Amino acid sequence: MKQLMVSNMSKLVLIVTLSSLLFGYVLGIKECTNRPTKCNETDRHQLLSVNSETSHYHLTPTDDSAWSDLRPRKILFEEDERSWSMMYKKMKISVGYSNMSGGFLKEISLHNVRLDPESKHGEAQQTNLEYLLMLDVDTLVWSFRKTAGLETPGNPFLPPSWKNWENQWIEIRGHFVGHYLSASAQMWASTHNDSLNEKMFAVVSALSACQDKMGTGYLSAFPSEHFDRFEALETVWAPYYVIHKIMAGLLDQYIFANNAQALKMLTRMVDYFYNRVQNVILMYTIERHWQSLNEETGGMNDVLYKLYTVTGDSKHLLLARLFDKPCFLGFLALKADSLSGFHANTHIPIVVGTQMQYEITGDPLSKDMATFFMDTINSSYSYATGGTSVKEFWSDPKRLADTLQVDNEESCTTYNMLKVARNLFRWTKEMAYADYYERALTNGVLSIQRGREPGVMIYMLPLGPGTSKNIGVHGWGTPFTSFWCCYGTGIESFSKLGDSIYFEEEGNVPGLYVNQYISSSINWTSGQISINKKVEPVVSWDPRLQVTLTILSKEQGSGQASTLHLRIPIWTYPNGAKTMLNGQVLSLPSPGNFLSVTRNWTPGDKITLELPISLRTEAIKDDRQEHASTQAILYGPTLLVGLTSGDWDIKRGSTASLSDLITPIPASYNSHLITLSQNSGNSSLVLTNSNNSITMENFPKPGTNASIHATFRVVMNDSSSSVVDPKDFIGKSVMLEPFDFPGMVVAHGANTEGLQILNSGSGINSVFYLVAGMDGKPGTVSLESASQVGCFVSYQSGIKLSCKSGSSDAAFGQTASFVLGNGVSKYHPMSFVLKATTHHPNHHPPLPPPPTTSSHHALPPPPPTTHHPTITSNHHAPPPPPTTPATTATTTTHHHRHHAPPPPTITSTTHHHKHHLQPPPTTTSSHHAPPTITATTHRHHL
């Protein structure tokens, strides 16, 4: 969310407040500044330290004449606008309550869905459960108690720095606690974990005591003075944003955990804010209220519309309506794409609120606005991940090629876009929304946790070449010292992974939509059956999605028939697809449709689906011809990222199919990965590929760049024998392929120089006999050159090939023996090798000097002409070892289609290399091991 860091600016505040008041008076509601109320462009620019690319906060006045015919302005903005009671009456009359929700697909309660704990989604949920349980109740509510003037047992959140958004000096403190109430309610429904139930109940009780103490209905971790500033159009950081989180949390505690006290607290809060907003409108004007909405207010409209469906109290409906932001929704109503320059996550929740409004009132305009919004995001502002935003803002439509960087796709925006998509699906049953949901969930939610570490998540998903999740303004957060907005939405996302897998349709023959292929089981009450769905993990070497649905049980005596609607995703294809019901082949509709099977189901009935997965490329949303070759590579819904360094081109001739250029890494290869180390004293050094020559470095932590460079695949000359363990290689003649440079091998020169990485097939000097260690110790091996018998890879002052004569046997044996271990890095099950070429070194201008002392920054030696980077899914590395930080390179892989290599220009190449020279993670950056693969892919050189 937009963060303001303001200090000692009171003079400036005064001046700017006056000018913005004046401004507001002149322009009235036309102004949708998208800026905090008091900051002028210069201030804001400084405060957010955004670059000039995204700081063009244009003032785009709504077309007043068109908008004036539209709601909600029509209802509210008339001569009697100052008359609250008039407005109230009009609202009651004009907004008929038509409860549309009967006509829509219904969500399946999280109480009735259980994720398979072995699945990726089940693990992600469990990791989040552990995090929710790690947080201490007294610490969570500390600032609320302080604000209420109650005793504050326990500790506040530390450290007292602006980096920790829950500490007692941050203006939006309490926002995470609101999310915690939502997340824990949903997690409770998803797991029925009683320890969590106790915890969340204790949080609600503690907050209730705070509300009672204050006595006005107000409930927050900061004093109500923040709202005085908000209403005075003075600088304050998003107080209603926080209130929305607390209100939504209380409502979720009521909905999912049946906590009546939470609902009572919520309605008291709403009464308090109803009075505040009423006062502003009576004392000033409604435009004045709308003007204050330029500061981020989260989903105030959404939670209030939802509350109205519970209470039926028209006060709640009116207040909801007053948080619809006319100057933004107006553009959508006019079907004008004016998103560029708007802060994304300020506005997506307002659209979600409008969707609720449609469900309540049936107003078709609200439906149109949401539909147009989704179309626009999908066609002009979304990346191959399904995500949106650059440094939290929308950039120019269809001009995304030069926005790829470290701060793309704020995680909160993905969380909110999923809500938009899911509602549209429920209304229309259009498969495109389910496909979008799958893509955004797969790439933009599952990827934001670091492996199985509770409470380690990211803020932004980097998409730029050479970036990783570990670098940038934020990098990985920590369990107790971050609490960014995206921590709040993150804990919710991982508490409701069971949502939107299934939807139901009521009727004589009830229907169940099976939308997401996530291993889970469901008690489908209206269908009177329970179902287990098993989804095999998707792998690169077997390009199929395999799903088995089994009817587990049926309600006693039920003769009820029902329909299962199985989604056939847009990314599969008919050739090779297979579906069976109890062994009988079912005919499949084309991809993008549902396979519907109606039956009087009986326990044991089984449906199996086998859907082929293809690799495909997708152009970035950019309408400039010169960016047409910037493409993403997808495998089903999963975006693949490059795991390499350097600068690569794919030249795709007119005939070459993608599967000729991109080949799966076989399942067996993980058992061919080794690490060769030597122990000396307390330290352990490991054979490492350092920029194409071989050195010994400190033994790396898993998940780091260094762990990749210390891992080699053993390639046997005789590939016929099967290998299940690296020890099986002993006695064989082998080559060593660097983990991230498939197609290249370790080789030695004609005499005793150091070892290098060269193209395989470039000579016999890359073949070694892997023999039992010359030191005679168990578990060690030695590498003898096949071309220079008697000469071994040895480590003295450096790594080189040394020949036996001239050294004493024992000493030589030591230097030439290495402990043979499993690779520190492993291939992700969705990994491929990409046939690509590097740019010729001569094309590169001199590089800027390495910025720091790290050897990672050194200029690579002249790269060879062809070898093959690895591409892989951006999810965390596969299980072993369990403490592994997630390996998380993330960047769009660009696909190039030059037919003739264009002459590179100095500027683009320089720009490119800046990306490559991003500092690698340093051990000083965080006490949590930084997982860092520098994924680097191609840039266009036109």
Ligand SMILES: *[C@@H]1O[C@H](CO)[C@@H](O)[C@H](O)[C@H]1NC(C)=O
């Ligand atoms: C905007 O802020 C800048 C920097 O603080 C200041 O110099 C300038 O006068 C302000 N402009 C207005 C219109 O207040």
Ligand SMILES: *[C@@H]1O[C@H](CO)[C@@H](O)[C@H](O)[C@H]1NC(C)=O
């Ligand atoms: C709206 O309709 C749905 C579906 O028919 C029903 O479950 C719900 O209770 C209704 N809500 C209200 C407030 O009447």
Ligand SMILES: *[C@@H]1O[C@H](CO)[C@@H](O)[C@H](O)[C@H]1NC(C)=O
């Ligand atoms: C379904 O209901 C049965 C019986 O009440 C229960 O044992 C099972 O855990 C439930 N499963 C799900 C997915 O809710």
Ligand SMILES: *[C@@H]1O[C@H](CO)[C@@H](O)[C@H](O)[C@H]1NC(C)=O
């Ligand atoms: C709740 O979940 C935690 C973490 O998985 C587990 O250790 C604990 O036993 C669970 N508590 C209950 C009461 O189920």
Ligand SMILES: *[C@@H]1O[C@H](CO)[C@@H](O)[C@H](O)[C@H]1NC(C)=O
């Ligand atoms: C998004 O755009 C693609 C075309 O680029 C289209 O196939 C898909 O249906 C759209 N999805 C949505 C949800 O509009």
Ligand SMILES: [Zn+2]
């Ligand atoms: Zn966020």
